[in-house]
Amino acid sequence: MLMRELIVTTLRLARRIFMASDTVFDLVIHNGTILTVNDDFDIVRQGTLCIQNGRIAAISVHEPGEQPPPAKATIDAGGGIVMPGLVNTHTHLPMSMFRGLADDRPLMEWLKETIFPAEAAHVHPETVFRATQLACAEMILSGTTTCCDGYFLENSVARAVQLSGMRAVLGQGVIDYPAPGVPDPARNIAHAARFVETWRNADPLITPAVFCHSPYTCSRETLTKAKALARSQGILFQIHAAETRTERDLFLREHGVTPIRYLDGLGLLDAGTLLVHAVWTDETDIRRISAGGAVISHNPESNMKLASGIAPVEKFLAAGIPVGLGTDGCASNNNLDLFQEMDTAAKLHKVNTLDPTVMDARTVIRMATAMGARAIGLGGVVGTLEIGSQADVIIIDTGKPHMTPLYHPASQIVYTAKASDVRTVVVAGKVIMADGRILTLDLAEILAEVRKIARRINKRQP
Numbered sequence: 258m259l260m261r262e263l264i265v266t267t268l269r270l271a272r273r274i275f276m277a278s279d280t281v282f283d284l285v286i287h288n289g290t291i292l293t294v295n296d297d298f299d300i301v302r303q304g305t306l307c308i309q310n311g312r313i314a315a316i317s318v319h320e321p322g323e324q325p326p327p328a329k330a331t332i333d334a335g336g337g338i339v340m341p342g343l344v345n346t347h348t349h350l351p352m353s354m355f356r357g358l359a360d361d362r363p364l365m366e367w368l369k370e371t372i373f374p375a376e377a378a379h380v381h382p383e384t385v386f387r388a389t390q391l392a393c394a395e396m397i398l399s400g401t402t403t404c405c406d407g408y409f410l411e412n413s414v415a416r417a418v419q420l421s422g423m424r425a426v427l428g429q430g431v432i433d434y435p436a437p438g439v440p441d442p443a444r445n446i447a448h449a450a451r452f453v454e455t456w457r458n459a460d461p462l463i464t465p466a467v468f469c470h471s472p473y474t475c476s477r478e479t480l481t482k483a484k485a486l487a488r489s490q491g492i493l494f495q496i497h498a499a500e501t502r503t504e505r506d507l508f509l510r511e512h513g514v515t516p517i518r519y520l521d522g523l524g525l526l527d528a529g530t531l532l533v534h535a536v537w538t539d540e541t542d543i544r545r546i547s548a549g550g551a552v553i554s555h556n557p558e559s560n561m562k563l564a565s566g567i568a569p570v571e572k573f574l575a576a577g578i579p580v581g582l583g584t585d586g587c588a589s590n591n592n593l594d595l596f597q598e599m600d601t602a603a604k605l606h607k608v609n610t611l612d613p614t615v616m617d618a619r620t621v622i623r624m625a626t627a628m629g630a631r632a633i634g635l636g637g638v639v640g641t642l643e644i645g646s647q648a649d650v651i652i653i654d655t656g657k658p659h660m661t662p663l664y665h666p667a668s669q670i671v672y673t674a675k676a677s678d679v680r681t682v683v684v685a686g687k688v689i690m691a692d693g694r695i696l697t698l699d700l701a702e703i704l705a706e707v708r709k710i711a712r713r714i715n716k717r718q719p
């Protein structure tokens with residue numbers, strides 16, 4: 258029997274068993290094409306997804322017109338695509354307040370002349386909270402259910418994310434300069450430790466982490482202490498690394514090694530380290546990353562906009578390194594839309610390698626779901642639709658002209674779908690967006706509050 262026939266027969270059998278039992282599910286999503294993103298990348302047409310206690314309890318196939326199993330709530334997917342919620346492996350959520358403030362400049366100039374001064378003047382607990390709410394609204398509306406963030410005043414980020422109902426890995430920022438909320442750099446590790454302590458067991462959807470800004474803004478001592486903190490707590494250590502040629506040349510000049518070899522020399526490339534960008538990496542760097550067990554967040558649109566370069570992603574994947582997709586902050590992208598990011602990632606590496614077979618649609622979807630989840634320490638928890646995994650699910654409307662016809666769901670998701678095609682968002686079994694409307698946040702209020710902040714940042718704002 259063919260594998261696919263076996264799966265369909267098993268799913269039909271599963272359905273009969275459920276129908277025979279008197280289980281009433283918490284939530285059932287019925288009448289969709291289910292993209293499981295499991296190892297076999299199963300596509301279940303006419304699928305029913307059953308959710309109980311925040312987890313996926315059953316996936317089955319139904320006959321046309323057949324009633325869904327009993328449930329407290331039922332969503333008709335209307336023939337749309339049901340898939341794992343997207344995972345954004347690199348954000349600076351509060352930077353939504355700086356969206357469009359400074360464009361068309363290289364990283365160092367952008368940071369030093371506009372972003373760092375703007376952060377010094379305008380990053381406070383209240384602005385961070387509001388801008389994070391704005392970022393959460395944008396992510397929910399575009400199908401992202403989990404993000405991995407790093408910023409200053411991360412407590413305020415965590416409170417806003419918590420209210421949105423999203424899942425997140427959140428890192429308190431560490432840098433050897435006075436930073437918002439941490440005026441004395443000598444206290445940066447203590448602040449990070451306090452953040453981790455506060456959020457360790459506070460909310461099952463929030464996982465604390467540590468975020469060192471970069472090897473060029475943190476001393477050896479800061480880097481090793483921050484990593485020791487992360488190791489001792491079994492949490493993720495994140496760092497921007499090898500982002501620009503300027504950074505690579507600085508390390509070659511001052512330390513005689515690339516930024517990746519410098520981090521390796523400090524023992525920082527073990528599993529549990531998320532290297533953000535890793536654009537300027539050579540064959541030796543890639544071997545070191547792979548041998549150490551570190552993982553990578555790939556942010557193609559930010560790297561393109563800041564003209565940082567193109568990360569050798571196909572080489573990372575060939576070396577077995579897990580790679581997730583990220584948007585970076587709203588000031589260098591300028592959005593948090595993973596549908597655009599998937600499309601860009603797929604096409605950028607094809608043209609860069611002159612090989613249309615690299616970064617095929619399924620690989621890119623894995624990066625935006627299962628592989629991304631693994632990269633941020635949530636592998637096996639989210640990123641796939643499998644029995645027992647957390648019910649973080651999105652439904653994509655396929656009834657629009659640009660989504661018709663629909664031959665290959667994976668191809669449609671990467672090359673055709675838009676963020677606005679996301680109709681429903683579920684996190685841990687709870688519906689947080691229904692029919693395009695966010696149920697957890699007051700969007701009108703958030704927009705008004707962020708516009709007020711923008712007027713303080715730039716008086717010419719309407």
Ligand SMILES: CSC[C@H]1O[C@@H](n2cnc3c(O)ncnc32)[C@H](O)[C@@H]1O
Pocket residue numbers: 349364368372373376407408409429430431432468469470471497500559585586589
């Ligand atoms: C502790 S992380 C927050 C810190 O990082 C700055 N930042 C945002 N994007 C980038 C980037 O692509 N490379 C380096 N630094 C970046 C942000 O403005 C905050 O100061």
Ligand SMILES: [Zn+2]
Pocket residue numbers: 347348349497533585586
């Ligand atoms: Zn970043």
